[in-house]
Amino acid sequence: MTAAQQGRTGVAVIGLGGAVATTAVAGVEQMRLGSSTTAGLPFAHREDLVPYEALVFGGWDLDADDLAKAAHVHRVLEPAQIEAVAEQMERIRPWPAVADPAWCRNATGTNVVGIGPLRERVAHVRADLRRFRESEGLDRVVVVNLASTEAWPDLTSAVLADLDTFEKGLDADESVITPGMIYCYAAITEGCPYVNFTPSFTDVPALLELADREGVPVAGKDGKTGQTFIKTVLAPAFRSRALQVEGWYSTNILGNRDGMILDDPSSLASKLDTKGSVLDSILGYDVEDHIVRIDYYRPRGDAKEAWDNIDLVGFLGQRMQLKVDFLCRDSILAAPLVLELVRLIAEAHRRGEGGPQEQLGFFFKAPVTQVGKSPEHALHVQERILLDWLDRR
Amino acid sequence: MTAAQQGRTGVAVIGLGGAVATTAVAGVEQMRLGSSTTAGLPFAHREDLVPYEALVFGGWDLDADDLAKAAHVHRVLEPAQIEAVAEQMERIRPWPAVADPAWCRNATGTNVVGIGPLRERVAHVRADLRRFRESEGLDRVVVVNLASTEAWPDLTSAVLADLDTFEKGLDADESVITPGMIYCYAAITEGCPYVNFTPSFTDVPALLELADREGVPVAGKDGKTGQTFIKTVLAPAFRSRALQVEGWYSTNILGNRDGMILDDPSSLASKLDTKGSVLDSILGYDVEDHIVRIDYYRPRGDAKEAWDNIDLVGFLGQRMQLKVDFLCRDSILAAPLVLELVRLIAEAHRRGEGGPQEQLGFFFKAPVTQVGKSPEHALHVQERILLDWLDRR
Amino acid sequence: MTAAQQGRTGVAVIGLGGAVATTAVAGVEQMRLGSSTTAGLPFAHREDLVPYEALVFGGWDLDADDLAKAAHVHRVLEPAQIEAVAEQMERIRPWPAVADPAWCRNATGTNVVGIGPLRERVAHVRADLRRFRESEGLDRVVVVNLASTEAWPDLTSAVLADLDTFEKGLDADESVITPGMIYCYAAITEGCPYVNFTPSFTDVPALLELADREGVPVAGKDGKTGQTFIKTVLAPAFRSRALQVEGWYSTNILGNRDGMILDDPSSLASKLDTKGSVLDSILGYDVEDHIVRIDYYRPRGDAKEAWDNIDLVGFLGQRMQLKVDFLCRDSILAAPLVLELVRLIAEAHRRGEGGPQEQLGFFFKAPVTQVGKSPEHALHVQERILLDWLDRR
């Protein structure tokens, strides 16, 4: 039996009311109504994967608004596009979220579970997942993290270093354990594949160990949609032609909620970190003048602009410059990738492949690997690895 | 014995006094003086190929100036860079060229062989090649076409369709046979590998047949250095993410002699043609609004600017734009690729591989293939094919 | 009595169903409904001019569709914006146009007056104007040319040189007389101020003479909205700082009907001409490498993109570059300027000022002046002249 034949697959989204999630849900609802647009969906032709129409959405959000209302607020889609599927989207209402302002200052809301002991929070999330699976009659539930970026935890903490200390940390309510880790822990424990599309750090050794032990596939982190997508396309080409990158200046302006969250320096640090090492890894040498800026700039809303300037040195030391201006749409790029990730990690689950899914690095700025391994960043290499994996079935 | 051990390799350049050739020669002379700069040279670390220092330059040009003088005119390199190797470059003076203003209107000069019967011109070029090989004690001579772009011949002419009709056409002084074809015919007949870095059409069926029969490797055409290089990097990435290309507008401004030649509409047509089909071939569908402009704009000299605007359609029909501005250096990008092509086609010759060298498509806008075959255009695929070929040795 | 108190002013538009006209009409209808948006309207605060709400629209078009339908086709405004004033716009239907495919090849339609003798066509237009004035009870009618660009007539023709020969030309059905001239002649004869917002050549000496004689104000030509607007802002600044313009490369991509018309080389020539001399006139010297390109590129629709590259020479011969990318909206920029022109030429009419209105040069790429006079092009100087004129009242 192929995944495609397995019937209904649940998608439990952390941050269900956000711009990416509502866009993804609207897209699936349009497909259910017969739309066949496949732009942005690189695996649309793969009939061996779970069909988009078999995806059933649920999840958590700090805001209790139904998804139609939320989609109107985000203004990613045109009013007419939301209206066309409003009836379906109004039926979906986020469950109360496990959140903690200590980890994400600018994200606040009223649809929250009171901050109790960590073990209680885990139990709450697990109960949500079980209820979702049963009430909807789902064969499988994939958990996808699309929540606002959290501040980085102290990664040197022994609590995060292995599963044993982590579980003791849960018992002791250790403050280094973030809401994102709670969701991730609960998902794996419930046997649900887990995809982290955000820069938040949930791929700590303890949780990778748990995923390995439980045979549950996990993937992340930080969706590669805009500037870093282009960077991992251009950098391999410069290396191919031995054009030396002397400097690379990247700036991003964006005005959606994601941008507002990144206006908080502690969240920004998480984001910048996942963007940072990509370049040197591809080129094979350190680019000293690699600068990345992200600025919250409201006039654009969800329409992000990424401007890059690259200084190149060519034959006999002669200099050249290349500039790229990407007027993109954050959620429009992200939403279809989230759908593909759900389909692909469901396939990994079906194949019984647990732990970090390195073949899904194609989708991420900071691909999660087995502990100690360096990720591949060049887009075309990532694509080949993924296609080879798909064909290995 | 590897190519690297075979000693001196001649490089007979058509257009030896041009910006690309003089830059390449200056680079090799600087290496001979001990400079170890490898920027722009993607195969610098390949010690199994002929060393750069083993290359010996000669060739034809419409202008009889020595190469130091020519390099100063082109202003590609700084005066001090030319001075450092002036003694060596002054010793190289172009041989009289076989040229015909009917095929390249704006290129004129005084260092020419009188326009006689085609067979005489062939004999003249062959004599040059033999003399070069003997006087310099060369193990092998590679012919590289870096001349100004010729107008396109009538490709439907029966004269060009096979070797037999072509040879009769030489006897009958058929006007469809261009100077570029004369050089190519002479090179193959003399057993010299032939590289066409220009858009001029010399890869006619008749000459590919000759190359096959004689077991002489040939490669071309139109070096992929600037805008098309970037296009064949970005287009595969758009396809990877299923971003639909709705339109692609490309404009080039350049002020060197190459640009002046392209101001002549008949030469421009050749150039535009080699740029045209690349995009549709990579994407797998036709981009109706694919526009390519080339304008002669003197303020830039050799510093070409290529500006691209790309209109993309993503998930749920939402539109995005990407703009690329490449402030590049035409000859700085081209010269090192010419050196690598010489080393690689010499290797093919050593291996006894004749006819079109498809693995060298990595370097060209319109890769020459076996008759009837479609070329690969995606840069990363071309690179893999080339690296596989190299490792197959 | 100020113009503001004079009551209803008619606006008879040549090309009423076009993107600019329908946008202007929609804007006025929204103001009538109480909207107070003044973006794009530089004289919104001038209460001594005719109020926008007092403007009554009529006019000619090759297409008989009502304006609501036409506005939906142009897609300049969002569907909801058109819906809000649909009732009002549906009531406006273009009158049959006096057109001639000989002068504008790509513009075709069915709502046309049969091509009869020139005098009959003049009579037809005059009758339309009289009927419009009477049926709507208008105090004044301004004729505005927003039609597609016509090919250029032979400007050396004696027919166009003075009013006497022109009138004989009308009698003799001289082919050098364009549809645009017919409208202009009819307007002036009817005492209607005439504004030419297109590049079509109607400001021939004969018609300027007529305007002078009749005391009817005329203004034009070719609205300065996008690239040339920016050019006449930047060029004076370069002169202010003595930065020498070595080259200026301008390219435009646009996908609306205007762009399609310009795909016809004879129309394009008209357009390029009005863009050409602006730069040298402002700088006071000739820029040899001033290149202007306009390309029809459908993905953008009405959203025009103008990309400029400017090469500057500064102190001690050092070079700099400035690039401008203007992602503008052709009709959004033009429509409010048309409304202001109507209000301002009505004011000139009220003041009794006939002939070319040089103070309106602020709005045009090729300001019409008294015969033999050179126009001012620098935007800030034009603005000062206009403001001084306004305050002279």
Next chain:
Amino acid sequence: MTAAQQGRTGVAVIGLGGAVATTAVAGVEQMRLGSSTTAGLPFAHREDLVPYEALVFGGWDLDADDLAKAAHVHRVLEPAQIEAVAEQMERIRPWPAVADPAWCRNATGTNVVGIGPLRERVAHVRADLRRFRESEGLDRVVVVNLASTEAWPDLTSAVLADLDTFEKGLDADESVITPGMIYCYAAITEGCPYVNFTPSFTDVPALLELADREGVPVAGKDGKTGQTFIKTVLAPAFRSRALQVEGWYSTNILGNRDGMILDDPSSLASKLDTKGSVLDSILGYDVEDHIVRIDYYRPRGDAKEAWDNIDLVGFLGQRMQLKVDFLCRDSILAAPLVLELVRLIAEAHRRGEGGPQEQLGFFFKAPVTQVGKSPEHALHVQERILLDWLDRR
């Protein structure tokens, strides 16, 4: 007697070894040798001003290198350009500077006057000025501040509020008094006109009072050369056409010593402040999303890049974007303006006009005005004011 006839004018530069000063000196020396290049010099044709060749340079720097050596380090000019005037430039060696690392952390050097009491430092600078005037036989000495940007003093300090408290502050060695103020105080006291081309805050009320009292002209601050120059050209044009600026994002990348200094947050604050208010002042409303970034990025050296993105709202709320990329040369733009400022402030001195020279606002990001007055920022208005002043003579 016009200024032009008055003979030798001294220019005592604070920061004489810097990129701007050495470029200005090289330019004057080339003019003395007969070069007549006037690019970048807007008042080159003004024969009533002091001739460039009459300027005699001296001044202070933290680095004792002669100017030829300093110019080679800055790499603003090509080696050949420096060589041509090396003999003259080698003769100029900076005097020891009055500096204080407390006010400019990244600027260090060995050619300094020991940090003694403030009164001693004042006396030292005054003695330098007297010696310069006498030894060179100068009719007039203008002091120009081109030093690295200082941190901002506490502007609310009573010490700076009027001349009386300031002088007491000098006696009491008040720490709020910066090196820049010392130079300014000494200059005015010596009757030397003072130009502040840097963002450092020396235009405190106390010193403006002194300039008024002594009848010595002063001007500043922060030369308007790159991004702000363009901003004050474009913003008035947007206002002219009632295009509403919804957001303006500006980023600068530069790699010269100026950029390095601005990497220190306290210096950066000074710079950003002078860039900040310009926009709102011209437009007449507040642009909430006005973001200015400056980043130190070494690959460019002195070749600064300023990238602007502007979001505009036009008719009926429709949005547009304009992007500007200025690949400029910091010192090449600044040096000729410094020369013009010297000539113009000398003219003001000749005319007996003391205190803040508001007509010189044309040159500055934050024009110094009489206390309590708001400066004009629109470039074309500033130019008119300056030309009117010049012609008033």
